[in-house]
Amino acid sequence: MAPSMTEAGAAHPLLRFDDFHVRFPRGPAVRGIDLSLSKGEALGIVGESGSGKSVTWLAALGLLGPAAQITGSVRFDDQDLRTMPAGRLARLRGGRIALISQDPMSALNPVQRVGRQIAEVLRLHRGLSKTEARRETIRLFDQVGIPDARNRVDLFPHELSGGQNQRVMIAMALAGQPDLLVADEPTTALDVTIQAQILTLLDDLRRDLGMALVLISHDLAVVGELCDRISVFYAGRIVESAPMGRLLRAPAHPYTAGLIAAAPRLGRGRGTLTPIPGQVPDPWNMPKGCAFAPRCLHVRADCTHAQPDFAPVAGHRSHLSACVLSTPAQTLTPEQTDALT
Amino acid sequence: MTRFLIRRLLRAVLTILIVVVAAFVALRTTSDPAMVILGPDAPPDALAAFRKAWGLDQPLVIQFASYAWQILHGEFGKSMLDGADVLQKVTARVGVTLEIMVPALILGVVFGVALGTLAALNRGRWLDRLMMFGAVAGFSVPGFVLGLVLVLIFAVNLHWLPSGGNDSWTSALLPVFTLAVGWAAILARFTRSAMIEVLDQPYIRTGSAKGLLWHEVVLRHALPNASIPVVTMVGFMVGGLLAGAVVTESVFSWPGLGQLIVTSVTSRDVSVVQCVLVLVATTMVVSNMLVDLLYTWLDPRMKEAQA
Numbered sequence: 001m002a003p004s005m006t007e008a009g010a011a012h013p014l015l016r017f018d019d020f021h022v023r024f025p026r027g028p029a030v031r032g033i034d035l036s037l038s039k040g041e042a043l044g045i046v047g048e049s050g051s052g053k054s055v056t057w058l059a060a061l062g063l064l065g066p067a068a069q070i071t072g073s074v075r076f077d078d079q080d081l082r083t084m085p086a087g088r089l090a091r092l093r094g095g096r097i098a099l100i101s102q103d104p105m106s107a108l109n110p111v112q113r114v115g116r117q118i119a120e121v122l123r124l125h126r127g128l129s130k131t132e133a134r135r136e137t138i139r140l141f142d143q144v145g146i147p148d149a150r151n152r153v154d155l156f157p158h159e160l161s162g163g164q165n166q167r168v169m170i171a172m173a174l175a176g177q178p179d180l181l182v183a184d185e186p187t188t189a190l191d192v193t194i195q196a197q198i199l200t201l202l203d204d205l206r207r208d209l210g211m212a213l214v215l216i217s218h219d220l221a222v223v224g225e226l227c228d229r230i231s232v233f234y235a236g237r238i239v240e241s242a243p244m245g246r247l248l249r250a251p252a253h254p255y256t257a258g259l260i261a262a263a264p265r266l267g268r269g270r271g272t273l274t275p276i277p278g279q280v281p282d283p284w285n286m287p288k289g290c291a292f293a294p295r296c297l298h299v300r301a302d303c304t305h306a307q308p309d310f311a312p313v314a315g316h317r318s319h320l321s322a323c324v325l326s327t328p329a330q331t332l333t334p335e336q337t338d339a340l341t
Numbered sequence: 342m343t344r345f346l347i348r349r350l351l352r353a354v355l356t357i358l359i360v361v362v363a364a365f366v367a368l369r370t371t372s373d374p375a376m377v378i379l380g381p382d383a384p385p386d387a388l389a390a391f392r393k394a395w396g397l398d399q400p401l402v403i404q405f406a407s408y409a410w411q412i413l414h415g416e417f418g419k420s421m422l423d424g425a426d427v428l429q430k431v432t433a434r435v436g437v438t439l440e441i442m443v444p445a446l447i448l449g450v451v452f453g454v455a456l457g458t459l460a461a462l463n464r465g466r467w468l469d470r471l472m473m474f475g476a477v478a479g480f481s482v483p484g485f486v487l488g489l490v491l492v493l494i495f496a497v498n499l500h501w502l503p504s505g506g507n508d509s510w511t512s513a514l515l516p517v518f519t520l521a522v523g524w525a526a527i528l529a530r531f532t533r534s535a536m537i538e539v540l541d542q543p544y545i546r547t548g549s550a551k552g553l554l555w556h557e558v559v560l561r562h563a564l565p566n567a568s569i570p571v572v573t574m575v576g577f578m579v580g581g582l583l584a585g586a587v588v589t590e591s592v593f594s595w596p597g598l599g600q601l602i603v604t605s606v607t608s609r610d611v612s613v614v615q616c617v618l619v620l621v622a623t624t625m626v627v628s629n630m631l632v633d634l635l636y637t638w639l640d641p642r643m644k645e646a647q648a
C-alpha cells in the first residue's frame with residue numbers, strides 16, 4: 001500500500017510498520033500491518049484478546065523467541081529494527097523505546113528491591129553511578145506519584161499494591177528517557193479506580209515529556225480517553241484506523257461499531273451493552289476473505305471472496321477501513337482520494 | 342521471624358533427642374553388647390563384670406539418664422571395644438570422609454548447575470536432550486553399581502588406580518568421581534527445571550525490555566532466582582553427606598565414618614554407634630535448619646509467609 005495513503009502527516013514518522021507479518025508454527029498471528037506513528041503522538045490500539053496487538057509490538061522489539069517468523073519491516077527513526085544487530089536493538093529497548101505490560105506484579109523480579117530494578121536501567125542507559133541512580137530513582141518515584149518514595153525504593157514487589165507496582169513499571173520505563181512508550185494493557189490487571197489514576201498519569205507524563213505513547217487495550221473506552229488516533233486490530237490485521245473523535249462518532253467497520261456498542265462507557269445512550277457474538281478466529285483457522293465475516297451482521301457474498309482493501313473511507317483521508325461496505329473509494333486513485341479531503 | 346526461629350530450633354532439638362533415644366534403646370534391646378563383644382563362649386562372670394563396668398546392668402532409664410548427662414557435658418565415653426576415646430575416634434574418621442565428600446560435592450555442584458543451566462537455555466534442542474539423557478542415566482544407576490563397575494575397569498582390569506583404601510591421592514579418584522556423578526546428575530535435572538520455570542516468568546521479558554543483553558538477563562535475573570531452590574537442594578545434600586558415606590566407603594574400602602559405622606554396628610561398640618548417630622542426626626537437622634533460614638533470606642516472599 002502506498003505510504004501516502006496509509007497515514008496523514010506521516011512524512012517523518014518516529015515508527016513505521018510496513019507489511020508486517022508474524023507467523024508462529026501454528027499459524028499467522030499478525031497478517032500484514034501498515035502503521036505509522038509520529039513523535040509525541042498518542043496512538044490507541046484496540047481489539048479483542050487474541051487479535052495480535054501484543055505480538056505486533058513484541059515482534060517489533062525483538063522480544064519473541066525464535067519460533068516467531070517475522071517478515072516485512074518496522075523502522076524506528078529510520079533504522080530498520082529487524083535487520084539491526086541484536087546488541088543495538090537490545091540497547092534501544094528500555095532506552096529510546098520503553099515497554100510496560102499487563103501484570104505489573106509478575107513483570108517485576110520478585111526477589112529484588114524495586115529501586116534496584118530501576119537503578120539497573122539508569123546505570124545501563126544513562127551511566128549513572130550507584131548513588132546518583134538512587135537519587136534519580138527516588139525522583140522518578142515522586143514523578144509517578146508513589147508516596148514516601150525514599151522508603152518505598154527499598155521494598156520488594158510483593159510489599160506494594162498492584163497499582164503501585166504499575167507505577168514502578170512506569171518509573172522504570174521513564175528511567176531510560178524514551179521517545180516512545182508502549183503500554184500493553186497497562187490497567188487490565190488493576191481495580192477500576194486505580195485504572196483511571198494510571199491512565200491519567202500516563203497522559204500527563206506523555207504531555208510533560210513529549211514522548212509518543214502507544215496504548216494497547218481490549219477496551220475502547222480506555223484508549224478513547226487518551227489517544228489522538230485509534231487503530232482497530234482484528235485477527236492480525238488493522239481493520240479500521242481514524243482520529244479518535246471520528247472513529248467513535250462514525251465508525252466505518254462493523255467490528256468497530258460492535259466494539260463501541262460493547263464498551264461500557266461508550267454505550268451511546270442505548271442503556272444496554274451488546275457484546276459481539278462469537279470470537280476471534282485462531283491463527284490456524286483463519287476464514288477466507290474478511291476474517292470478521294463469520295460474526296458480521298452485514299456480511300455479503302463478496303465478503304468471503306477476498307480480503308477487503310484497507311482504504312480511505314469516502315471523503316476522509318485519515319479514516320481508513322477494511323470493509324466492502326465502507327470503501328466505495330476502492331476504485332479511486334490516491335490523487336482522487338486526496339481531492340476528496 | 343524470632344518465633345519462627347524458636348520453633349525451628351525446638352523442632353531440631355526434639356528430632357535429635359528422638360534419634361538419641363531410639364538408637365539407645367534399639368542398641369541395647371536387640372542384642373547384648375557384652376555377648377557380642379566378649380563372644381558367645383565368654384564365662385558368665387566375665388560377662389557380668391563387663392556389664393557392670395559399662396553400666397549395662399542398670400535399668401534402661403537410669404542408663405539413659407547418665408548417658409544423657411554425659412552428652413550434655415560433651416562426653417561421649419570410651420569405646421567398649423578398645424577403650425579409646427569415642428569422640429576422638431569419630432572425629433578422626435569424619436576428616437577422612439570429608440576428604441572425598443568435599444571435592445565430590447564441589448564438583449557435583451559446579452557441573453550440575455552448569456549443565457542444568459545450559460540444558461535449560463537450550464530447551465528442547467539436541468544439547469538439552471543429550472544432557473538430560475546423561476543426567477537420567479547418572480542418577481538411575483545406583484552409586485554402588487557405578488562404583489563397582491569403575492573399580493572393575495580401572496583397578497582390577499587396567500591396574501591404573503587402587504581398588505580401595507586411602508594410601509595415595511589416586512585412591513580418592515574413583516570414590517570422588519562416583520559421588521560427583523550422582524550429585525551432578527541430580528543437580529543438573531533440578532537446576533534445569535528451576536531455570537526453565539524462571540525463564541518463563543514475565544520478569545525475564547522485562548529484563549530484555551529494559552535493554553539487557555540476553556546473557557545479562559540470564560546472569561542477573563534468571564540464575565540468581567533459579568538458584569534459590571538449587572541452594573536448598575545442595576543444603577539437603579550436605580545434610581546427608583555423612584549418612585551417605587556408608588555405601589560409598591564400603592564399595593571403595595575408604596576408611597572413613599561410613600566404615601566406622603559398619604564395623605561398630607556389627608561389633609556392637611555401642612558408644613561409638615551412638616556418637617556417630619548423634620553426629621549424623623545433628624548435621625542433618627542443622628543443615629535443614631540452615632536451608633530454611635537461607636531460603637527465607639534469599640527469597641523475601643518467604644518472610645511474609647512465615648510471619
Ligand SMILES: Nc1ncnc2c1ncn2[C@@H]1O[C@H](COP(=O)(O)OP(=O)(O)O)[C@@H](O)[C@H]1O
Pocket residue numbers: 024025029047048049050051052053054055056067282283
Ligand atoms: N509465543 C507465542 N507462540 C505462539 N502463538 C502465540 C504466541 N503469542 C501469541 N500467540 C498467538 O497469537 C495470537 C495473537 O496474540 P496476542 O498478540 O497476544 O493477542 P492480543 O494481545 O491482541 O490479545 C493469539 O492467537 C495467540 O494465541
Ligand code: SF4
Pocket residue numbers: 253254255290291292293294296297298299300303308322323324325
Ligand atoms: S467486509 Fe463484509 S463481513 Fe467483513 S466487516 Fe465488512 S460487511 Fe462485514
Ligand SMILES: [Mg+2]
Pocket residue numbers: 050053054055184185
Ligand atoms: Mg495482549
